[in-house]
Amino acid sequence: MTVEPIRWSEGGLHIIDQTRLPLEYREIELKTLDAVWEAIKMLRVRGAPAIGICAAFGVLVAVKEQHPSDAGAMRRRVAEAAGYLATSRPTAVNLFWALDRMKRAAEGVDGAAGAEALWRRLESEAVEICEDDKARCRAIGQHGAPLIRDGYGVLTHCNAGALATGAYGTALAVMYSAQEAGTSFRVFADETRPLLQGARLTAWELTRAGIDVTLICDNTAAQVMREGRIQVVVVGADRIAANGDTANKIGTYNVALIAKAHGVPFYVAAPLSTFDRSLPSGESIPIEERDPGEVTEGFGRRTAPEGVQVYSPAFDVTPAPLIAGIITERGILKAPYDRSIAEAFGKAPST
Ligand code: MRU
Secondary structure, eight states: OOOOOEEEETTEEEEEOTTSTTTOOOEEEEOSHHHHHHHHHTTSSOSHHHHHHHHHHHHHHHHHHHOOSSHHHHHHHHHHHHHHHTTSOSSOHHHHHHHHHHHHHHHHSOTTSOHHHHHHHHHHHHHHHHHHHHHHHHHHHHHHGGGSOTTOEEEEOSOOBGGGSSSSBSHHHHHHHHHHTTOOOEEEEEOOTTTTHIIIIIHHHHHHTTOOEEEEOGGGHHHHHHTTOOSEEEEOOSEEETTOOEEEETTHHHHHHHHHHTTOOEEEEOOGGGEETTOSSGGGOOOOBOOTHHHHSGGGOOOSOTTOOOOOBSEEEEOGGGOSEEEETTEEEOSSHHHHHHHHHHTOTTO
């Protein structure tokens, strides 16, 4: 059974608080717009598609919180909430993609329609964003599964699993589908400093699913490749530019370089909602910088001297030439990416 990190039930937004994993599995309800913003900012809910889904439901939370008296006031609240949630995290484009969908849904309802009709339209849009993501992730898994063969070692970085999406994940969906196909393989999960999404979340998810997983420190990746234990790398993405340059969790670029040096194919798995075709290359992808405290005293214990300078970008950009293929719900895109990405969108006009 896949994990579903975000639930809209009985008119309320419930998430698994991922900051507590793996020690504690706790669902919390986000009852205010501020609580939704805080949950995204503090990574209670994280991973590009999950951030988008949570923000879409967050717009509903914001509307409910204010009880707007008519459709006009509801539309203004949608715009206000979308503008605010857009300030929570800058890199994952799914956030802005989902908020745009919610704004368009609000604008698309006839001006004469009442608040009730507008609410129904907004709720069905948010639910569709979530359900649609699950279907995309399933398809990504099915397209990517043949890349994993019997006896393979698969390396992944951060958490691009069910926890990071509506369900199933992107990079991890490939592994779940390979498992379903009866393939026998082993995963090496980078622990992913500084917030340990690999150790806390990927290791938790894969263990729970009965997939053979070995946790390694980030700086062990080159050694396991040199030992011949990795045959393929699969990671997720936060934003992919029109030329295929890919932003993902800090350290992904290191992995891509190491994979290149060892002749190991490096794949990215992502839905089309993670592509930003308005950016010609990865150079203009905005990269979030995180609080230095996450590096100097992560998880409550100081590990660096007081006052030391820290530089903590949360993401890096892997140049397209290092990427063997991008696994999407429309199949595996290959270089030249400007062409294959444009074609993938041509085949999916609604995205
Ligand atoms: O800072 P995070 O935990 O939100 O970063 C998540 C990642 O970098 C994931 O690899 C990416 O969002 C893809 S999730 C399917």
